[in-house]
Amino acid sequence: MSLLRQLLSPAPAAAPGPVAEPPVEYISEPSGERSITSIDDYVHQLSQWAHMGSTLGVQQTLSGSPAERITNSLEGYATSAYAANGVIFATMLARMMVFSGVRLTWQSLSSSGPSRLFGTADLEILENPWSGGTTQDLLIRMITDVDLAGNFYATVVDGEIVRLRPDWVTMVLEPRRFRGGVLGHRLIGYLYQESGEGDYIPLLPDEVARFAPIPDPLATYRGMSWLTPVLREIRIDGQMNHHKSQFFTNAATPNLAVSLKETVTVDQFKEFMEVLDASHTGIENAYKTMYLGGGADVTVVGASFEAMNFKQMQGHGETRIAAAGGVPPVIVGLSEGLQAATYSNYAQARRRFADGTVHPLWQNAVGSLAPLLPRPSGARLWYDARHVPFLREDTKDEADIQGREAATIAELVKEGFTPASVVNAVRAHDWTLLEHTGALSIQLQPTDPAAATDDEDDGEPAPDPDDDTPDEGEE
Template sequence: MSFLDEIADRRKAIAVRDRKAFTLPPSWADDASRAPMLSSYSLQGNEEQIENDFEAYIRYCFKGNGIVWSLMAARQMVMSEARFQWRRFKDGRPQELFGSDALALLERPWPGGTTSNLIARMDQDACLAGNCYLTTADDSGRIGRASRRGRGRRIVRMRPDWTTIVITAPSGNPWGLDAKVGGYLYEPRPLVHSVAGVVDPPTAGATLLMPDEVAHFSPHPDPEARFRGMSPITPVVREIQADTQSTIHKQAFLKNAATPNLVVKFDRETSEDAFDEFVKQFRSSHQGSRNAYKTLFLTGGADVEAVGVDFKQLDFAATVGKGESRLASAFGVPPSWVGFSEALAGSSLNAGNFTAARDRFADGTVRPWWRDAAASLEVLIERPDDGASLWYDDRDIAFLRKDEAEQAKIHAAEAQTIRTLIDAGMTATSVVDAVNAQDWSLLEHSGLYSVQLQPANQQPTQPATGNSPEESGEETED
């Protein structure tokens, strides 16, 4: 019996017996060890887990660093504006978008939730963990495929660090060419009960879901793994640490004087008590940002010497600005759109460069993200037919609208193209379809030619007013 057959049979038996969620198979009882969260190599046995420490990325990077939060917020403000629709292909070209009742699950993914909330959650998990896992549940507690006809069906998020990709291969080697995703094992954190502090075993409540029950979204593949994604934070962790240290340095600078470091020298004859008293009074009167720039008075025998450099000498703004730009590059967001200091000067603010930055963000980051997200979410809903695929609808997003002058030029060029094609005898409907789809194979000829659109091999009709050929003395053909 194959791996999937064994899982399917056990799941069916459990469902018939007590209607509970599928739990860890007994054959895996000895495989209780999990790959460590902080290791760079996290394929152990037949499982792939998230590479990084998810909670550390949340607390240290997302919640603890303003640059990372700003970048993720800027991404979500644009990405969350999209909607999802169906589309079909004809002769390899996409056709018009259309909707269906099945899309209601994406429009209202959970009670009180919207498509924007769903996209925001997907982007958060993809940025912080490199992977987003989603499945469905109903009010009766059924999960995955079993919930597809249940009441109150909704999308539920599977926390990435509690989800393991289970790899199966007939050869038994998870790195073999015959390896594939056999399922997704979700193991929530064990509950601690209030009575005597009892802790549930690690496998309590574990659920195994089949690949067609989980929307797995991983926009950045991890080259060290076969099926999981990688967080864009991982390559720039040092940049985030440097930015945090810069903030700490600024705080220390303001706290300790808001001036370069000072060295106070005393005569050798200065007693220890006099030294301690002077230090105490000096700190209370001159240390801290509130005491900055006060006039300094010294008693006889004391001398002050400045050491170190200030922010201007350090070129602090330029140093921090370079780090911000590198972080923005990792997240695929132009620095000028986030308001970073380095991008708010010079040619970056020119109208052409600003528009180019917007287009780069839309075409290089946002639209590929939407495309991958649509392909991942399609597994959770029913397609209206085999020829339809889930796609994104960005037609009503203000951020993606071209400048009015540029849009007017595009419309003028399209109108001229439509006029030229209709004058050449193409049917009006096919011309509009071809221009909208940018597919000239959709053009259909009416069988009429010239600007008058007369049938071929037919005498041109005479104008409503004017002389006939006989009246004008012109010769006519027999």
């Protein structure tokens, strides 16, 4: 009860705010001056100088826009990355579909290691976690929260698993006292606040399943989303997609600078801009012939897609995003992965994804769900991936391994080892577990010494079957 009083104290710990974004670097500029660092700055300066004694007026046809920052939070990742970026969505979808394909079960544990899989009635809550829900729904929720927030939380209420939105959960820690000082912190519970406001609901550590496969290096228990290290790539990919959109919006042409002579008045300049925009802006006006007069001159000031190797640049960013998610580009269907795609390469990529990403996630997930249901003695919560379609090639490899193990077992039994010890030794890869029956094969049986001595004492040679000479006493 003392712990509950701590959690329900009048001044509970405030919910943690969002992680601070990296500081934006600003360049201070002298008063009265404006630094020219981009095409927009250049055009701004020239437009200010036009018709004020300068000799040049400029209108550009493709203006830039600043990249919107993605807030480092569940809502920011969900709206600005998952729902707004095709590469992020495809990578998360590949993780989601494979991760949700397993069946959860119990696995027996013995002195020789893990063995058979079996089920009990206690697994019902994982098979039907909530009304109308399935194991796949639960696993999809788990991997989605982990991808976007780095953490998944759930508890059991009235016989159903209730998912706790990660950004509404606060971990309660207390200092661990040791030898007169503080040695780390101990998790003593959770506080859940629906919608991030209102009263806190206290939960004990053994009442909550917490799945956080990627640890936050700056926290003791909190996890980190794999999207965090690639925020820059996500923003750049969004900018490149916006660049393509602007390219087609502005007549599917490179960025143009149109200059006029100094004799053009302000009204004539503005009228020229309106006519040019009306005739050549928009995808419906693409590829039209541009007619100019009055000394107007057009210069291409932007690089074309080919000149800046646009496809390769975007492909590199997509590959970095997929690598952060632990998914080979060929599995996601990204351009760089498909360029070198062969059956052999795909098989290797599939094995890398399964062995290096999905299996570790499954192992962590079953351990995280264990507090939600009673565990049988001598068993652990585990997963059965034998019927996952994505891993069918692994099933073939596993059958080959089992065939070799069966041949090894048969050979050892023939050599006189007990069948039970042979199975344990092969399963555990530990030959010290072998126990011999004492019986040896006929090839290893020693010869009879008495029979050998009788043959030596007889002294008479063996009869020659080809000798026709009659023995003594025979006629």
